[in-house]
Structure formats: C-alpha cells, structure tokens
C-alpha cells in the first residue's frame with residue numbers, strides 16, 4: 001500500500017490513556033505503607049506464579065511483567081509479593097473507562113487499564129486534546145486515587161509510544177507532522193512492533209533507534225522480515241492508519257494473552273497462566289451477564305509460529321472452571337502436537353458471546369454457577385481476599401484482615417527516584433499479529 005500524508009489526520013486528536021503500573025498502584029492505594037518499596041503483583045505466588053505488574057522500584061531490579069515469580073524473587077528477594085486481586089482492580093477499571101466516555105463517545109478499550117480515544121469535534125465542550133488529557137488525568141487521580149499517563153498525537157501508534165515515554169504520570173503531546181522526528185531518537189524496543197527477537201535481528205544490522213529503521217531501505221528490511229519489513233518501516237515513520245473504533249458494552253470477544261520475556265518451557269506454569277486468564281475472562285462475562293459459545297487458545301512458539309485453536313461446546317460457558325477446562329484441553333492437544341516446545345505467548349479467549357441463560361442445563365448441576373455467584377457476592381461485600389478457594393489458601397502465605405492481604409515482610413527503603421521502565425511489549429514478529437494491536 002502506498003502511504004501519503006492524506007492517510008494521516010492533520011490534527012493531534014487521538015489519545016492513548018494508560019494507568020501507571022495499574023495493579024501495583026491499586027495495591028499501594030489501599031496499602032500506602034508500601035509506597036517506595038519494590039512491590040510485585042503476581043497471579044499466584046508459588047513457583048508456578050507469573051508476574052502481572054511490578055512497581056517502578058522493582059523494575060529497577062529487572063523484574064518484568066510475564067516473568068516467573070521464582071525469577072522475580074531471585075532478582076529482587078526483598079520485594080513485597082502480593083497475589084493479584086482481579087475483583088478489586090476491575091471496579092477501578094470500570095470507573096476508569098466511564099471517566100473516558102465522559103469526554104468522547106469514541107473510546108476504544110485496549111485492556112483493563114488502557115484505552116484509545118479520539119476527541120476530534122469535542123473542543124467546544126472540553127477544549128483541545130491536550131486539555132482533555134489533563135482533565136482526564138486529574139479525574140483519574142481524584143476519583144480512583146492512582147495516576148495515568150497520556151499520549152496525544154494524530155494516531156494510535158504514536159500516542160501509545162508517547163504515553164509510554166511519559167510514564168509515570170506523564171502527558172506527552174506529539175504535534176501533527178512531528179511523528180517521525182519524535183520517534184527518531186528513541187530505542188527500537190519502544191516501537192510496539194519490535195519484540196525481543198526482532199530487536200536482536202535489528203541490532204545485528206547496526207540498527208539501534210527507530211530513526212535508524214526509518215533510514216534503512218525498505219528492501220533490506222523486507223529481506224530480513226518478509227512482508228512485515230515494509231510495515232515496520234512505515235511504523236518507524238509514525239504512520240498508522242487504523243482509526244479509533246468505539247466499543248461499548250457488548251464485546252464480541254474477550255481475551256487475555258501474555259508474551260513471555262523468556263520462552264516458557266514449564267507446562268504447570270503455562271496452565272497456571274491459563275487458569276488466571278480463565279478467571280479474568282469469567283469475571284468479565286459474569287459482570288456483563290453474558291456467556292460464550294466458543295473458547296479459543298492462542299500459542300506462539302519462537303521464532304514466528306503462531307497457532308490458534310478453538311472449540312464450541314454444546315452449551316455456552318460462563319464460569320472460570322468451564323473456560324479453563326476447555327482452554328486447557330485445547331492447550332494440551334496443541335502443545336503435545338508441537339513437541340511441548342517452550343512457548344513465547346499464550347492467550348485464552350471466548351467468542352460468540354450470548355446472553356447468559358439462567359435455566360438449568362440438562363445433565364448439569366448449577367453448583368458451579370451458585371458457587372461463583374456466592375463467591376462474587378461475598379467478595380463484593382467483604383473485599384477480594386475474603387473468599388479464597390481452598391487451593392488458593394494453600395499457596396497464599398498471607399493472612400488477611402478486612403479483605404486485604406497482609407504480607408509479612410521487612411523490606412529496606414529504596415530511592416523512590418525510580419526510572420520508568422519499559423512495559424512488556426507484544427512482539428509482532430510472527431505471521432499473525434494480534435488483531436487488537438497496538
């Protein structure tokens with residue numbers, strides 16, 4: 001495709017709004033005594049656990065999202081490790097997206113803690129895009145009690161890089177026409193399309209900055225990366241066509257995926273990731289009163305192979321146990337077929353979303369439903385930690401009080417002047433870039 005300036009909006013009206021270290025920030029909100037300490041929030045704290053979010057203090061020790069908890073403990077043994085409390089975070093996530101919709105009908109959620117929005121045409125009401133960004137930041141801070149970073153530019157790609165560049169608590173505006181100049185000095189890993197492996201190849205070619213990519217002849221990039229080479233060069237110039245697409249309420253699919261920094265060889269750990277993805281998906285389904293007809297699994301093996309498998313059971317699924325059961329069955333088959341090789345990315349999703357049927361299904365008890373409803377009602381009333389499954393209790397070393405985990409810890413104070421670090425990036429180095437990129 002030939003790109004011309006006409007493909008780009010002439011005004012910077014696209015915002016990327018991203019909550020800073022979301023899970024950790026939420027934990028610090030209810031446990032201010034942990035501020036300034038390395039804090040790691042993980043889905044499961046045992047050997048099989050995986051890091052969801054690390055505080056900026058913990059990132060200084062090299063702790064990253066999607067890293068095994070055991071590795072995080074080696075890198076930063078003094079960190080406070082907390083188990084993810086998705087229920088607690090989801091309330092704030094809903095508040096966050098509601099704030100955004102107060103400023104524009106064009107809001108495209110990109111996860112629990114981030115969204116793109118286009119504020120073209122709302123100047124009369126709310127002022128210029130940068131002003132809207134500042135107002136959103138202020139409201140998130142006042143109403144949720146955590147900070148957000150915002151990037152403002154002509155498109156989603158540049159705004160995404162801009163919000164990352166400003167973290168934490170940043171507001172970065174890239175004026176129309178200055179996209180390539182903004183990108184040029186930045187390291188290649190800041191471009192969302194560049195994963196670890198792609199970065200290695202680029203580095204071997206002497207390419208270190210995004211500007212270096214832009215200066216590389218397209219043919220050279222195509223020779224190395226195939227058809228993605230041309231795309232890579234366009235992106236390096238800050239060119240990105242996909243508009244902000246409003247998504248309200250009725251999602252067509254819900255999915256979670258995670259890209260490991262180091263390819264994951266451990267089956268139990270992969271199953272634990274699937275389990276936590278299933279719980280988050282089921283939570284979202286139940287919040288919206290929905291069920292799903294189809295469960296799908298995505299696996300990526302290094303370097304470039306991505307496979308998707310899906311299954312449509314005879315009855316729609318709506319509880320975590322069911323989503324997990326179908327997901328893990330797909331996983332076992334697909335993984336065995338691929339010689340149980342280490343996995344770069346694992347993702348679980350549900351599609352064909354329908355209204356949740358409340359009648360008793362043939363040959364099935366409502367026990368699972370009732371259990372989940374009861375657990376959720378108790379969690380709503382008493383907080384996320386008040387009800388734990390027995391197996392969660394076993395691997396959770398913390399007592400809880402008033403719905404909060406109380407970690408036993410003694411950690412030294414650190415210099416709070418923590419350098420913001422890169423978030424884990426989705427590496428589009430496979431043949432199947434994620435549909436929801438960037």
Ligand SMILES: [Mg+2]
Nearest residue numbers: 018019021113
């Ligand atoms: Mg975030």
